[in-house]
Amino acid sequence: MSRDFIITKEHRRFTEFANAVRKERTIGICHGDAGVGKTQSARRYARWDTLEPFITEWGPRDAADAEHYAAAHRARTLFFTPPVLAKPAQLLHDIDRIQGRLGHCIDEHLRAIGKVTGPVMRHDPRRWVELLIIDEAERLSATALEILRDRHDREHIAIILIGMPGIDQRFRHYPQLYSRLGFSHRYRNLGRDELLFVLTRHWKRLGRTLDPEDFTDAQAIAAIERITRGNFRLLERLFPQIARVLKINELETITDDVIEAAASTLVIGT
DSSP: OTTTOOOOHHHHHHHHHHHHHHHHTOEEEEEOOTTSSHHHHHHHHHTHHHHHHHHHHOOSOOGGGHHHHHHHHHHOEEEEOOOTTOOHHHHHHHHHHHHHHHHHHHHHHHHHTTSOOSOGGGSOGGGGOOEEEESSGGGOOHHHHHHHHHHHHHHOOEEEEEESTTHHHHGGGOHHHHTTEEEEEEOOOOOHHHHHHHHHHHHHHTTOOOOTTSHHHHHHHHHHHHHHTTOHHHHHHHHHHHHHHHHHTTOOSOOHHHHHHHHTTSOOOO
């Protein structure tokens, strides 16, 4: 995912939002429709595609681990998706375990560059983690939210809760949490200019060049815009099907008919 990640204006806006939450050590909410790119942006910000496999496996140390330590140091961010119906005690245990491992990676990097000296066990390595991003925050129970609020108060760790539209209204029912919210960010669908930018990349991956001034390409753009409404996930699902239709029918040009045929194989919500 990291290699093919497309940096859009919405991702840059999310990065600015996350930086602000992290700097102010506050709690922020990121909300938006399903598939607009919230999770991908959060994982990118936390460098989680690099760090998650390393932290999950957590085997014997190796000299090559230095690149993971450096990535953890640059991010200082934990990305976590709670399981469905997770018990608060298990939620706390899982976050503690991952935060401890991530903090250990940061600590190792700081020792390697001489910023930290002394016994390894003198300080809790979890303190190096500055931001906790919780995806699918709708899954959190009232008790789980209170646990996170308490952790924010005690450890001064910044927290971002990611969810669907309306999640900010749900948090109004928890005054102690809601009073600590510092920022709210709405993650929007791709705009027209961004859609053209993304489509240009997809055309290139298929070995073709997109020209919005060409009538056939303009029709194709209009069809994609109508079908996806700028939804990033839907775009990512659509193009493998477009490639498949082109290959099966031995076609060279991406037309609106090709796009309609590709879209017919997908389940597209309203």
